[in-house]
Amino acid sequence: MKTSIYAIKKEILANPNYSTEISKFTFNRMDYFVFYKDSSNMDEIKNKSVQLIVTSPPYFNLKDYSSPIKSQSSQLPASPKQTKKSYDEYLNELMNVWKECARVIKDDGVIFVNVDIIRIKTPTGNVIPLPFHIMNQFESIGIGCKDVYVYKKLTGVPFHFGRKLKNRSEYLLVFSKSNKYKWNLDGIRTPYPKNYIYPPGHKRRNPIGEAPSTVWEFVPPFQSGGKNHYHYCPFPDGLVDRAIKLFTDVGDVVLDPFLGSGKVVARAKYLKRIGIGYEINPAFKSVIESMIKGTQTEGTKKSSDLSKL
Numbered sequence: 001m002k003t004s005i006y007a008i009k010k011e012i013l014a015n016p017n018y019s020t021e022i023s024k025f026t027f028n029r030m031d032y033f034v035f036y037k038d039s040s041n042m043d044e045i046k047n048k049s050v051q052l053i054v055t056s057p058p059y060f061n062l063k064d065y066s067s068p069i070k071s072q073s074s075q076l077p078a079s080p081k082q083t084k085k086s087y088d089e090y091l092n093e094l095m096n097v098w099k100e101c102a103r104v105i106k107d108d109g110v111i112f113v114n115v116d117i118i119r120i121k122t123p124t125g126n127v128i129p130l131p132f133h134i135m136n137q138f139e140s141i142g143i144g145c146k147d148v149y150v151y152k153k154l155t156g157v158p159f160h161f162g163r164k165l166k167n168r169s170e171y172l173l174v175f176s177k178s179n180k181y182k183w184n185l186d187g188i189r190t191p192y193p194k195n196y197i198y199p200p201g202h203k204r205r206n207p208i209g210e211a212p213s214t215v216w217e218f219v220p221p222f223q224s225g226g227k228n229h230y231h232y233c234p235f236p237d238g239l240v241d242r243a244i245k246l247f248t249d250v251g252d253v254v255l256d257p258f259l260g261s262g263k264v265v266a267r268a269k270y271l272k273r274i275g276i277g278y279e280i281n282p283a284f285k286s287v288i289e290s291m292i293k294g295t296q297t298e299g300t301k302k303s304s305d306l307s308k309l
């Protein structure tokens with residue numbers, strides 16, 4: 001386990017004298033770094049030093065993350081006309097980030113990408129299959145998609161758009177260079193339901209518990225404006241925790257190149273992993289710092305405490 005700060009800097013960070021704006025924290029002798037810059041260049045991180053990347057990129061033109069968050073009480077999808085970049089330009093920019101992810105991820109590491117099909121306000125009315133374009137992008141740099149899960153959102157906007165149904169699901173894509181990526185299934189097993197098909201004691205029941213399915217059900221953090229509103233699309237704690245527990249061990253390095261609210265670094269702290277994030281918009285710095293500082297490590301009484309935001 002990497003617990004020495006000196007060892008962390010030496011093994012993970014390419015240059016401890018960063019020229020960019022950063023937030024840096026040390027808790028329980030583990031380091032947490034957030035770099036406020038474009039993640040298409042993650043020169044600060046050494047090759048093959050990250051065990052897990054958990055991330056969710058901007059979904060093309062659906063949301064605008066360029067404004068200081070406090071000035072807007074809610075965020076509406078931008079129309080394609082408002083977006084200066086074409087979809088192809090957007091994909092090219094994403095690809096530059098994926099290439100950096102490919103460089104820093106370990107051979108047995110996982111790149112876990114939450115993304116959705118774009119189904120509203122598209123130029124033709126047809127959906128844009130962004131998750132499948134991202135699969136093609138990774139494949140073109142030699143990184144296979146090993147599995148696809150569905151994030152089933154247990155709450156969401158109570159209306160639908162036109163002839164499209166209410167959207168309550170997104171994709172979770174599991175990429176790795178190897179078929180033998182780190183895999184701690186026992187770490188995410190849950191108690192069997194009372195009416196489980198096999199009764200207690202049956203040989204098909206694992207004594208540790210039931211393995212989760214490909215459908216990951218979580219309640220998205222409430223973001224309706226007002227004081228609860230701290231970012232437009234933060235991950236649920238449970239979703240990030242499950243990915244971290246499944247694909248890493250305590251002390252491993254977890255990275256989010258599109259950090260947003262700071263959630264992935266905060267959950268890395270909660271689960272005693274080392275966390276690194278990149279966020280292009282420094283207006284999120286206070287949200288990110290509060291998120292990380294307000295998250296205790298597992299076993300202490302609070303997890304996320306956002307009341308001070």
Ligand SMILES: C[S@@+](CC[C@H](N)C(=O)[O-])C[C@H]1O[C@@H](n2cnc3c(N)ncnc32)[C@H](O)[C@@H]1O
Nearest residue numbers: 038039057058065234235258260261263279280
């Ligand atoms: C979908 S949000 C991520 C939300 C995050 N999953 C959370 O839990 O809060 C995408 C974030 O990526 C940031 N971003 C966009 N382009 C970026 C880039 N090139 N480098 C770093 N961050 C970027 C945006 O400002 C936005 O905060």
